Amino acid sequence: MxxxxxxxxxxxxxxxxxxxxxLMANLGGLAPRAKMLEFxxxxxxxxAAEAILALRPRILGLGVYVWNARExxxxxxxxxxxxxxxxxxxxxxxxxxxxxxxQLCGDADFIxxxxxxxxxxxxxxxxxxxxxxxxxxxxxPAPELSSLALPYSLYxxxxxxxxxxxxxxxxxxxxxxxxxxxSLDKAVRNFQLESLFEAWEGLLSRGAxxxxxxxxxFNLDTARASAILGFFLxxxxxxxxxxxxxxxxxxxxxxxxxxxxxxxGSLQLEAGVQTFNEAAAARIGRRQDNASVEKNLLRLRKExxxxxxxxxxxxxxxxxxxxxxxxxxxxxxxGPQEIQVGILKRLRxxxxxxxxAEWKMVYSPQPPYELRQNGLLDFFxxxxxxxxxxxxxxxxxxxxxxxxxALICAGPSPxxxxxxxxxxxxxxxxxTHSISRANLRGLxxxxxTEMLKHPESLAAGAAGRxxxxxxxxxxxRARQSRRQG
Numbered sequence: 001m002x003x004x005x006x007x008x009x010x011x012x013x014x015x016x017x018x019x020x021x022x023l024m025a026n027l028g029g030l031a032p033r034a035k036m037l038e039f040x041x042x043x044x045x046x047x048a049a050e051a052i053l054a055l056r057p058r059i060l061g062l063g064v065y066v067w068n069a070r071e072x073x074x075x076x077x078x079x080x081x082x083x084x085x086x087x088x089x090x091x092x093x094x095x096x097x098x099x100x101x102x103q104l105c106g107d108a109d110f111i112x113x114x115x116x117x118x119x120x121x122x123x124x125x126x127x128x129x130x131x132x133x134x135x136x137x138x139x140x141p142a143p144e145l146s147s148l149a150l151p152y153s154l155y156x157x158x159x160x161x162x163x164x165x166x167x168x169x170x171x172x173x174x175x176x177x178x179x180x181x182x183s184l185d186k187a188v189r190n191f192q193l194e195s196l197f198e199a200w201e202g203l204l205s206r207g208a209x210x211x212x213x214x215x216x217x218f219n220l221d222t223a224r225a226s227a228i229l230g231f232f233l234x235x236x237x238x239x240x241x242x243x244x245x246x247x248x249x250x251x252x253x254x255x256x257x258x259x260x261x262x263x264x265g266s267l268q269l270e271a272g273v274q275t276f277n278e279a280a281a282a283r284i285g286r287r288q289d290n291a292s293v294e295k296n297l298l299r300l301r302k303e304x305x306x307x308x309x310x311x312x313x314x315x316x317x318x319x320x321x322x323x324x325x326x327x328x329x330x331x332x333x334x335g336p337q338e339i340q341v342g343i344l345k346r347l348r349x350x351x352x353x354x355x356x357a358e359w360k361m362v363y364s365p366q367p368p369y370e371l372r373q374n375g376l377l378d379f380f381x382x383x384x385x386x387x388x389x390x391x392x393x394x395x396x397x398x399x400x401x402x403x404x405x406a407l408i409c410a411g412p413s414p415x416x417x418x419x420x421x422x423x424x425x426x427x428x429x430x431x432t433h434s435i436s437r438a439n440l441r442g443l444x445x446x447x448x449t450e451m452l453k454h455p456e457s458l459a460a461g462a463a464g465r466x467x468x469x470x471x472x473x474x475x476x477r478a479r480q481s482r483r484q485g
Contacts, residue, residue, distance in 0.1 A: 001056045004034035004124055008063035008092075009041045009048075009071045016159050018166035018214065019063045019092065021151035026117035030124055036154075041067065045074045053083060059124055064092040064104070066347060069367040073104040080107055087127055091116040093181055094367070097349025099137055114140035115171070117148055145171065145191050152199040160208045169196060169228060173216040176285035177274070178351040179313065179344060182216050193224065197231055209239045218244040222252050229258040236266065243268045248310070249292035256303070264305035271297060271310045271336070276327035280319040284352060297334040308336035314385050315344035315371040317352075317359035321381060328415040338397045341389035343382070344371040388422045390432045394440060395421075400470045403462035404444045407454065421447055441467065 004027070006020045020036050027034055035055060039048050048071075052060060060079065064072045072090075079086055088108040096113040099105045110133070112119045119140035126133060155165055170190045173182035200211075211232075219225045232242055242262075248271035259267065275281050276290050300306055310331055314324055331339055346353055346363040355361060360375035370386075373379040396405045396418070409417050424447060429435060435443075441463055448459035 002033055002035040003057060003128055004030060004059045004061065005037055005052055005055055005057040006034060006061045006063075007037040007039065007048075007052060008065075009039045009043070009068035009075075011041055011067045013040055014163045016155065016163045016166055017063060018151070018168075021154040022117055022148070023061060023063075023091075023120050024154055025149040025151035027121050027124065030121060030128070033128075034124075039071075041071050043071075045071070045078050048075050049078045049082060052079065053086075057086065059087045059089060059127055061089045061091065061120055061124075062108075064090050064094040066094055066345070066368045069094045069104070073107075076104055076107045089120065089123060091120065094348060097181075097347075105137075110136055110138060112138045112140050115142055116140050118143045142171075142185070142189070145189050150191075150195060150199050152203055155203065155208070157206070160203065160206055164210050164212050165203060165208050166212050166214055167196075167200070168214045169193070169218070169224065170215045170221075174220065175217070175287065178284040178286075178354070179316075179347070180216075181347055181350055184349065184351075188217065188220065190221070190224065193227055196228075200231065201235075204235055209237075210241050212243040213245065216245060217247050219246045219250060219255055222254055226254050226258060229255070229262075233258065233261055236262075240266050241268070242266065243270065245270045245272065248273055248296055249289040251296040251300070256299070259300065259304045259306055262305060265307070267305070268307040268309055269300065271308060273310050273327075273331060274313045275316055275319060275324075276330055277316070277319045277323045280316045280323070283318050283355070284316060294330070294334060297331075297336060301335045307338075309338040309340060310334075310336040311340045311342060313342050313344050314389070315361075315374060315377060315382065317355040317361065317374065318376070320376040321385075324385075325413065325415040325419075329413050332409070332414045337399070339392070340397070341385075341392055343386060343389065345369050346371070384419070384423065387426050387432055388419055391422045391425055392418060394435065395444070400437065401441070401444060401463075401466045402469070403466050404441075404448065404459075407448055407452070407459075407462055408444075421451075424451060 006023055008017045008020055010017055017038050020038065024031060024034060024036055037051055039051070062072055062076070076088055079088065087110070089110045089112060090105060090108045091112040095102065095105055095111050099111055099113065105111050110123060112123065119138055123133065123138060152167070159165065168191065170188055172185040172188040173180070174186060174188055176186070232240065246269050259269075271293070273293060274286065278290065281288055297308060297310065301308055312324070312328060312331060328339070328341075344352070346361070346369045348369075360373075362372045362374065363369050364372055371382060373382055377385070395401050395408075408421050411417055425443060426432070428443065445459045445463050448454045448462070449456050
């Protein structure tokens with residue numbers, strides 16, 4: 001039986017826990033005495049507790065994030081009632097800030113704040129030797145990245161076949177966007193490329209194809225970004241998929257030349273636009289050249305096959321509905337395949353909280369701490385926008401209804417057009433979830449004919465072609481999955 005269990009709740013099965021693997025890889029001589037357990041957030045608390053207690057560990061290391069804070073809190077309470085002597089160590093962004101205010105942290109034995117690879121290994125060594133530290137909260141200094149063991153050998157064959165492979169080439173962010181915890185770490189630290197190339201080569205040789213980079217600013221260092229893209233280009237094979245988060249106003253020619261070489265379906269670039277409102281951006285410490293953003297996204301869309309995923313945030317202090325609508329329409333005109341509309345969150349420790357009084361920011365007290373209202377957007381407007389974001393994901397971002405989406409959004413303001421559809425759909429169904437694709441397709445046809453007054457033949461034709469395209473893409477993915485297997 002392991003002395004140490006490392007556990008966390010993932011949002012979905014296909015999301016591997018990169019954090020657990022980083023901790024396990026750096027346990028050193030304690031690694032043979034440890035085991036990882038990954039749960040999904042829909043697992044019942046008792047079942048997670050059963051899986052942990054069946055291993056009879058002495059120490060539980062639990063990774064806590066904004067998406068699993070509620071599940072983690074329930075699990076810790078349950079475990080402490082069942083086995084009070086179990087030593088519970090918490091880590092992760094959710095417990096690294098405002099620690100004293102959280103009941104979850106009070107229920108645990110120890111909390112590691114910050115990057116925990118070295119600190120967790122040291123704490124476990126002490127605890128297993130009977131040397132409990134005097135302090136409950138351990139502040140971990142950022143480790144020298146060259147001193148860390150890489151976690152990539154810990155991806156199993158099942159992970160490689162069925163899940164997203166998370167990787168990182170750097171940590172930290174030089175920007176100061178106040179809604180983001182990365183703004184607290186001004187320095188960007190890089191992993192050695194030679195070590196990464198060796199690790200990625202090993203993953204590729206085992207059949208890994210789906211890589212998601214967690215770097216906040218992948219293209220910040222052009223030389224490093226070029227070397228990484230070149231590495232994967234040289235080893236490209238059908239089915240390879242890479243996801244990078246980019247700084248959208250910085251995209252030099254060297255990167256264009258490399259991105260152009262990737263075939264369709266192999267490269268996704270996530271562009272954190274967030275807002276085009278320059279006053280709102282300045283207010284939260286965000287530096288962005290909007291003209292360069294527009295130029296780069298238009299060029300990437302026109303000259304490359306990269307899939308563009310662009311992010312916008314609703315509710316930034318000082319940005320009203322009209323400003324957000326104008327920004328959405330401006331971004332939509334650039335033609336990204338996806339526009340991710342997010343609701344502003346007040347993450348624990350994020351400096352965005354300094355605007356609460358001036359802009360009357362009211363957030364949910366429950367994770368993920370989304371904005372409920374502010375001085376410019378009342379609660380009912382925020383509810384409309386929340387539904388807008390959900391329906392936009394279902395209809396436009398899903399890629400399942402491209403022609404139908406285009407008909408709904410046609411005109412000078414895609415935002416206002418889709419908001420009208422969103423209001424209609426909610427009035428009709430009273431639902432934002434559990435709407436089947438077939439039911440949604442029928443509702444879209446009704447909206448096109450009854451509300452937008454399109455001929456039935458046009459609406460049915462668009463819906464039919466969308467359905468045919470979706471079926472072909474599904475069959476293509478199934479064939480590719482069989483080939484990989």
